[in-house]
Amino acid sequence: MSATDRQSIVDSVPQQGFFGHPKGLFTLFFTEFWERFSYYGMRAILVYYMYYEVSRGGLGFTETTALAIMSIYGSLVYMSGIIGGWLADRVFGMSRAVFIGGVFIMFGHLALAVPGNAAMFFVSMVLIVLGTGLLKPNVSSIVGEIYSEKDARRDAGFSIFYMGINLGGFLAPLTVGTVGSRSSFHLGFGLAAVGMFIGLVVFLVTRKSYLGLAGTVVPNPLAADEKKKLAVWLVAAVVVLGILVAAAIPTGLLTFQTFITLVGILGFLIPTVYFIIMYRSPKTTAVERSRVIAYIPLFLASVMFWAIQEQGATILANFADKRTLLVIGSLHLYPAWFQSLNPLFIIVLAPVFAWLWVKLGDRQPTIPQKFSLGLLFAGLSFLVILVPALLGGENSLVHPIWLVLSYLIVVIGELCLSPVGLSATTKLAPAAFTAQTMSLWFLSNAAAQAINAQIVKFYTPETEMQYFGVIGGAALVLSLVLYLLSSKIQGFMKGVK
Numbered sequence: 001m002s003a004t005d006r007q008s009i010v011d012s013v014p015q016q017g018f019f020g021h022p023k024g025l026f027t028l029f030f031t032e033f034w035e036r037f038s039y040y041g042m043r044a045i046l047v048y049y050m051y052y053e054v055s056r057g058g059l060g061f062t063e064t065t066a067l068a069i070m071s072i073y074g075s076l077v078y079m080s081g082i083i084g085g086w087l088a089d090r091v092f093g094m095s096r097a098v099f100i101g102g103v104f105i106m107f108g109h110l111a112l113a114v115p116g117n118a119a120m121f122f123v124s125m126v127l128i129v130l131g132t133g134l135l136k137p138n139v140s141s142i143v144g145e146i147y148s149e150k151d152a153r154r155d156a157g158f159s160i161f162y163m164g165i166n167l168g169g170f171l172a173p174l175t176v177g178t179v180g181s182r183s184s185f186h187l188g189f190g191l192a193a194v195g196m197f198i199g200l201v202v203f204l205v206t207r208k209s210y211l212g213l214a215g216t217v218v219p220n221p222l223a224a225d226e227k228k229k230l231a232v233w234l235v236a237a238v239v240v241l242g243i244l245v246a247a248a249i250p251t252g253l254l255t256f257q258t259f260i261t262l263v264g265i266l267g268f269l270i271p272t273v274y275f276i277i278m279y280r281s282p283k284t285t286a287v288e289r290s291r292v293i294a295y296i297p298l299f300l301a302s303v304m305f306w307a308i309q310e311q312g313a314t315i316l317a318n319f320a321d322k323r324t325l326l327v328i329g330s331l332h333l334y335p336a337w338f339q340s341l342n343p344l345f346i347i348v349l350a351p352v353f354a355w356l357w358v359k360l361g362d363r364q365p366t367i368p369q370k371f372s373l374g375l376l377f378a379g380l381s382f383l384v385i386l387v388p389a390l391l392g393g394e395n396s397l398v399h400p401i402w403l404v405l406s407y408l409i410v411v412i413g414e415l416c417l418s419p420v421g422l423s424a425t426t427k428l429a430p431a432a433f434t435a436q437t438m439s440l441w442f443l444s445n446a447a448a449q450a451i452n453a454q455i456v457k458f459y460t461p462e463t464e465m466q467y468f469g470v471i472g473g474a475a476l477v478l479s480l481v482l483y484l485l486s487s488k489i490q491g492f493m494k495g496v497k
Contacts, residue, residue, distance in 0.1 A: 005217065006149070012212030013146045021157050023210040024146040027203060029164040032139050034199025035102060036168035038109055039132065041176025041192040044339040046070065047317050049185040050121075057185050059118055064457055067314045068260060071453035073125055074310055075263055078446035080133025082270055085141075085439030087134070089432075090222045091230075094138035094145075095207060095215030101138070102200045104131025109193035113186050124189075137439040142215040144426035144434075155423050159354040162346070162419045168195075169343035177336030220283070220432050260453045267450030271299065271443045274436065283432035287494045291428040294492035295437075297482065298421065299444050301371045304478050305417055306448035308378040308471060309410050312342055314452065315459055315467075316403065319385075323461075325397040333400065341407035346415065353415045366497070367424050368486035372479045374417030379475030381410035382468045389465055427496045 017023035050066035052058025061069070088097040108127030111120050143161050147154045172195070180188025207215075222230065248254035278284055279292045320326075320335040327333070357364050365373065384406050388398045421441060429437030459467045 006145070009145050009213045009217065010148045013214055014210065014212075017210075019160065021153055021160065022146040024212070024214055025143070025157055025160065027206040027210045028139055028143050028146075029161055031098065031102075031199050031203040032161065033164040033168040034195045034202065035105065035135060035139075036165045037172045037176075038105060038192040038195035038199070039128075039172075040169040040339065040343070041172030041195060042109055042112065042128075042189055043070075043313050044173035044177040044336040045180035045185055045188050046073075047314060048321065048336070049180075059121065063318060065256070067318060067456040067459070068256075068453045070314045071310070071449045071456060072260060072263055073129075074313070075267055075446045075449035075453065076125075076129045077132045078136070078442045078449070079263075079267065079270065080129050081137040081439040081442040081446075082133075082274065082436065083130075083439075084134035085137045085436040088138045088141070088218075089220050089434065089436050090218065091227070093216050093218045094142050095211070097134045097138040098142070098215070099200065099203060101131040101134025101136070102196055102203065104128070105135065106131075106193050106196040106200065109189050109196060113190035113193055115184075115186050133439075137442050138215070140422055141426070141434060141438045142211065143422075144438075145214040146211070149427070154426075155357065155419070156354050158423045159350055159419050162422070163350050166343035166346040166350070170340050170347060173336050173339035177334055177339065181334045181336055219434055260450075264450040264454055267443070267447035271440055271447065274440055274443075275299075278430055278433050278437070281430070281432065284430045288430040290492050290494050291496065292430065294489050294494075294496075295425075295428050295440075297485065297489055298368065298371055298424065299440070301375055301478065301482050302417065302421055302441070302444035303447045303451070304475055305371075305374050305378045305413065306445045307451050308382055308475060309342075309414060310445065310449050311452060311456075312407065312410070313339065314456060316406065318459075319398075320400075320403060323398050323464075324400050324403055326400075328400070338400075338403055338407070341404060342411055342414075345408050345411035349411060349415055350419070353419075366486055366490045367420060367493070368482060368489040370416045370420045372483035372486060374413040375475050375479035375482060377409050377413030377416065379472045379479065381406045381413070382472030382475070384409060385468045386465060386472075395461070424496070428493065 014023040018026040018029070047066050047070045048058065050059050050061045050069060051063045052060070054060045084097055084101060088094040104127050108124045108131060111124035111127060114120055140161070143158060144154075147157060172192070176188045176191050179191055245254060275292065275296060279289055284292070317335065317339065320338040324333075324335070324338075326335065385402065388396075388402045422438075425438055425441040426434075455471075
């Protein structure tokens with residue numbers, strides 16, 4: 001997409017109307033708010049739904065299996081973003097991808113809302129994975145399109161958008177989590193489906209007048225004959241994949257463990273292939289190639305960060321259920337409520353960080369330095385979990401304040417890394433790979449959760465101290481390495497700050 005095309009898109013969007021930002025930010029803010037409400041509401045109770053006994057309304061999986069599935073689920077959700085980004089870039093544009101993805105997500109939650117068995121659970125997984133892959137990277141990319149490249153409001157706009165994500169994430173565990181815990185898991189999943197439906201309505205009603213041309217342009221469209229070939233290849237791939245799966249499961253070649261291993265390989269293989277394709281593409285300029293090189297260490301740092309942060313929905317969720325004191329006087333806590341801590345702290349602290357970066361101006365840390373700070377706090381968030389075990393013994397119930405503190409520390413790291421990473425991705429992306437580069441950003445989360453699916457099996461009550469200590473320590477070491485290399489990385493960014 002040329003600079004002229006980008007400017008025409010910006011000109012089509014009303015530039016004032018939502019807290020001093022383009023009106024389109026309203027549409028994207030509330031679409032993402034309700035999508036995240038539905039997703040995080042479902043996620044707040046999903047791991048408990050898997051490992052609670054059937055008599056308690058669950059599926060009766062083992063805890064280790066449930067934690068691994070949760071990580072694989074998260075990995076596939078973000079991995080599918082590369083497909084959604086490619087389809088938006090080459091076939092039907094980001095706006096249509098967002099709508100189609102929202103429909104898939106809604107039906108995925110409805111599948112969970114129907115009382116049934118594990119079969120319905122896996123049907124919902126497929127729908128939500130495909131839907132999130134279409135919606136998540138593209139709605140973020142549209143945010144980048146409603147601002148000009150030199151608009152000083154751009155980073156603040158992403159921070160506001162990020163707050164919408166976390167406002168939905170804050171309310172979801174308190175509502176869906178409470179309904180799912182008190183009444184039934186299925187009613188909770190049904191409430192998540194309602195949230196996605198509201199998000200679709202907001203998007204449909206406001207996108208034409210608020211977003212203008214944003215999200216409607218296909219930057220690198222397929223030719224007519226290429227579309228026909230794509231359709232043939234997709235049908236063939238589905239048929240072949242179905243045959244392979246049908247043959248592999250009875251013979252024992254495809255087991256849960258081999259599937260986890262396969263997802264782990266894909267989590268790093270897919271981004272590697274995309275980095276190579278973007279770097280070698282004739283549509284990528286020399287300056288853009290340099291920026292692709294700069295993006296690689298940021299991607300790896302993001303993988304390490306999300307490997308810790310995403311365990312808030314797996315290891316720390318299990319920790320809240322099994323190792324945390326949930327009755328304090330007359331107050332009874334539901335373990336799902338702890339999932340609201342991360343977005344709550346982001347809502348409170350995001351404006352502080354947005355103000356801080358503006359206040360510091362040219363004196364603020366560079367993008368790589370902010371990433372190193374993110375890793376530093378991520379590591380500390382795991383190390384703080386060790387303190388109550390050291391003070392009160394490994395088998396005693398932990399006061400919830402320690403879990404609250406862990407979530408608070410990782411949020412500080414997240415605000416140093418995540419909104420900055422979203423903004424940096426739109427700045428460093430080659431023009432011909434705009435949506436796909438945003439998908440690549442979310443692939444760092446996919447790779448992180450693919451790693452988590454492998455390592456959660458090492459978490460037991462007996463290995464708790466070593467588990468948190470080793471992972472937290474590794475994050476601190478990587479933080480130091482990234483900080484030392486930050487000036488070198490900044491040089492490859494060719495003027496992007």
